[in-house]
Amino acid sequence: MSGRSHLLNDRTAERYRHSLTDGVGRVAARIARTQRPFTGVTPAELAPEISGIDLERPLSDPAAALDELETVYLRDAVYFHHPRYLAHLNCPVVIPAVLGEAVLSAVNSSLDTWDQSAGGTLIEQRLIDWTTRRIGLGPDADGVFTSGGTQSNLQALLLARDETCRLVRKNSETPLRTAEILPRLRVLASECGHFSVEKAATLLGLGAEAVIPVPCDDSRRMRPDALAAELERRARAGETVMAVVATAGTTDFGSIDPLPEIADHCERAGVWLHVDAAYGCGLLVSRRHGLLDGISRADSVTVDYHKSFFQPVSSSAILVRDRAALRHVTYHADYLNPERAAEMAIPNQVDKSLQTTRRFDALKLWMTLRVMGADAIGELFDEVVDRAAETWRLLAADPRYETVTEPQLSTLVFRHVPRHPADPALVDRANLHAREALAASGEAIVAGTVVDGRHYLKFTLLNPDTTLADITTVLDLLAQHADRFHATEAARATPPRPALSHPHAS
Numbered sequence: 340m341s342g343r344s345h346l347l348n349d350r351t352a353e354r355y356r357h358s359l360t361d362g363v364g365r366v367a368a369r370i371a372r373t374q375r376p377f378t379g380v381t382p383a384e385l386a387p388e389i390s391g392i393d394l395e396r397p398l399s400d401p402a403a404a405l406d407e408l409e410t411v412y413l414r415d416a417v418y419f420h421h422p423r424y425l426a427h428l429n430c431p432v433v434i435p436a437v438l439g440e441a442v443l444s445a446v447n448s449s450l451d452t453w454d455q456s457a458g459g460t461l462i463e464q465r466l467i468d469w470t471t472r473r474i475g476l477g478p479d480a481d482g483v484f485t486s487g488g489t490q491s492n493l494q495a496l497l498l499a500r501d502e503t504c505r506l507v508r509k510n511s512e513t514p515l516r517t518a519e520i521l522p523r524l525r526v527l528a529s530e531c532g533h534f535s536v537e538k539a540a541t542l543l544g545l546g547a548e549a550v551i552p553v554p555c556d557d558s559r560r561m562r563p564d565a566l567a568a569e570l571e572r573r574a575r576a577g578e579t580v581m582a583v584v585a586t587a588g589t590t591d592f593g594s595i596d597p598l599p600e601i602a603d604h605c606e607r608a609g610v611w612l613h614v615d616a617a618y619g620c621g622l623l624v625s626r627r628h629g630l631l632d633g634i635s636r637a638d639s640v641t642v643d644y645h646k647s648f649f650q651p652v653s654s655s656a657i658l659v660r661d662r663a664a665l666r667h668v669t670y671h672a673d674y675l676n677p678e679r680a681a682e683m684a685i686p687n688q689v690d691k692s693l694q695t696t697r698r699f700d701a702l703k704l705w706m707t708l709r710v711m712g713a714d715a716i717g718e719l720f721d722e723v724v725d726r727a728a729e730t731w732r733l734l735a736a737d738p739r740y741e742t743v744t745e746p747q748l749s750t751l752v753f754r755h756v757p758r759h760p761a762d763p764a765l766v767d768r769a770n771l772h773a774r775e776a777l778a779a780s781g782e783a784i785v786a787g788t789v790v791d792g793r794h795y796l797k798f799t800l801l802n803p804d805t806t807l808a809d810i811t812t813v814l815d816l817l818a819q820h821a822d823r824f825h826a827t828e829a830a831r832a833t834p835p836r837p838a839l840s841h842p843h844a845s
């Protein structure tokens with residue numbers, strides 16, 4: 340077949356239907372028979388399958404390529420829909436959103452300009468307005484879809500930086516160049532905040548060291564008194580705080596910073612408040628909406644629909660209180676979005692975005708809201724938050740484990756502790772081993788993290804299908820792996836003795 344026969348057009352619509360139906364059928368079959376979240380395959384085992392493919396010899400036939408895909412991808416993929424996938428902030432996806440994904444990639448609108456998207460632009464704008472209303476950002480709010488929380492945080496801090504530069508210039512008696520202002524700029528973020536804040540500071544020419552960590556309390560929430568002290572310290576040092584980043588749902592603990600108090604301090608100091616709600620945004624549609632009190636006072640907000648709205652990657656947005664701030668990313672190109680278009684009120688989303696060509700990711704959320712509605716999404720999110728609370732009680736009563744802090748959202752950080760006191764380094768290694776051994780078995784996948792220098796295990800619960808029985812099973816498996824590790828280490832440390840001297844050994 341010629342290359343031309345693979346182009347999607349009026350003559351190939353039937354082939355498109357057939358090919359996609361075949362592909363969908365295989366994914367459906369795979370999902371229906373998946374018994375474990377992962378096969379436990381190692382990179383060394385899988386790499387030859389992929390390097391062995393000769394990319395110079397196409398198969399021509401989509402069915403043959405799908406057959407091949409079974410071994411290079413589908414067989415060993417990590418399946419987030421499985422109830423014992425408990426690792427990272429990946430959600431099972433809702434079918435209306437997957438349907439939206441299929442539609443948007445086939446039509447392939449690009450959301451940079453009206454003349455490449457038409458209704459796509461208006462649908463995205465409608466969803467941005469819907470989200471800003473849920474947050475309560477007020478009548479001048481606006482925003483744009485992004486590729487993820489990392490990009491949303493970058494854009495928020497770019498807007499904060501440029502707004503701050505503008506104000507510094509306005510208030511200065513002598514003309515100041517940007518290069519003179521930038522070295523004085525600081526960002527204050529909780530010590531439990533996301534690393535993308537530091538990455539953004541680096542990209543914005545401030546350096547990662549411009550981000551000053553603000554201490555957290557025992558619940559891993561930013562301490563407002565510490566924030567106030569830091570704001571004062573920076574002012575006394577002649578530095579300019581260009582933004583405070585509060586987190587509504589930290590990645591490890593799901594902790595939500597005390598937004599009302601933080602907003603008070605920002606207001607008093609005249610500092611831009613960015614709320615990173617990449618994870619906590621699920622609360623916008625939940626019965627626990629009150630946990631986000633104060634978010635309406637933010638200057639900018641990051642939301643990741645692909646984390647807590649059960650949307651496929653990518654689906655994310657940056658929202659701002661004052662749409663005028665978005666002008667800092669507005670550049671006009673004669674061929675694309677001339678100023679004349681803006682004068683004619685033709686909506687060109689590229690005027691608000693860091694990207695140019697951009698996917699119509701908004702369609703997934705649109706289909707979700709049109710089929711299921713916001714409450715149904717909120718109920719799913721509430722279920723996983725409930726499950727985390729139940730798991731917390733389970734762990735608190737389980738002598739095999741210790742925990743860090745009671746969850747506000749759906750993550751749990753905990754660690755295995757041996758029956759008899761052991762060297763802390765050994766306890767660390769046992770937890771690392773338990774996580775790796777569990778993943779290698781493919782029975783379940785959990786995450787790991789470090790708290791105060793010690794290795795911990797982490798559940799991220801985003802699947803309403805995960806039952807307490809699943810969690811109990813996983814805790815038993817982890818404990819078995821950790822116990823076995825300690826037994827092996829103990830056997831290595833002590834020379835073997837006759838079995839009779841250990842009548843109670845098990």
Ligand SMILES: *Cc1c(COP(=O)(O)O)cnc(C)c1O
Nearest residue numbers: 487488489533590615617618643
């Ligand atoms: C996941 C996460 C991010 C980054 O979002 P991506 O969509 O992965 O780029 C930022 N902040 C927080 C709090 C997150 O949990």
